[in-house]
Amino acid sequence: MREILLLSGALLLVAGASGAQEKVNQKSRILEDFGKRVTDYVKLHKAARSQVQALKPTNSPEAIEHYEHELGRRIRESRRGFRQGDVFTPEISAEFRRLVAVTMQGEEAARIHKSLRRATPVRPQPLRVNGAYPDGLPLQSTPPSLLLNLPPLPPEVEYRVVGHDLILRDIEANLVIDFISDVIP
Helix, strand or coil, X not given: CHXXXXXXXXXXXXXXXXXXXHHHHHHHHHXXXXXXXXXXXXXXXHHHHHCCCCCCCCCCHHXXXXXXXXXXXXXXXXXXXXXXXXXXXXXXXXXXXXXXXXXXXXXXXXXHHHHHHHCCCCCCCCCCCCCECCCCCCCCCCXXXXXXXXXXXXXXXXXXXXXXXXXXXXXXXCEEEXXXXXXXX
8 A cells, every 4th residue: 555655645746746847847838929920021031131122221200101001011011911919819818927027026126126227218109900000109228138038039039128018029020020018017
């Protein structure tokens, strides 16, 4: 009887370890899904960029704005029907919320909050997926210690914090790809 109990205890222990492993695998699958969605977006971005006349080095704000608008227009055409949550799905958003919460509770939390407060004050403005990053809204830098806990991004895309929202932004097209509302406490 005692051996059976030990055997049962070992089986229970293995079952518990298997559950923990499954949780890790699930988080990994969620982040893989996010990576695939970002990669798909970058492919779309590159296809749109190939249809737009390349921007030559210039100091002309008009030329830069024209290029940005044309690239954004092409991307919007390709992403017609996309809406909030197509990249940051509910599962991905939940994992990002968990990653941000872990960061905001660690040693760096006070420094991150201070960095966000020091940045130019941001009045909430409505964000739209496929919309241009709002005019007049500063490109507030995202604290490096927060970025370290988020999945890395390809060079065409960046994270931005606007108020309490985390935005995924196309740098070259100045386009809001997707966002998670109220993720930053």
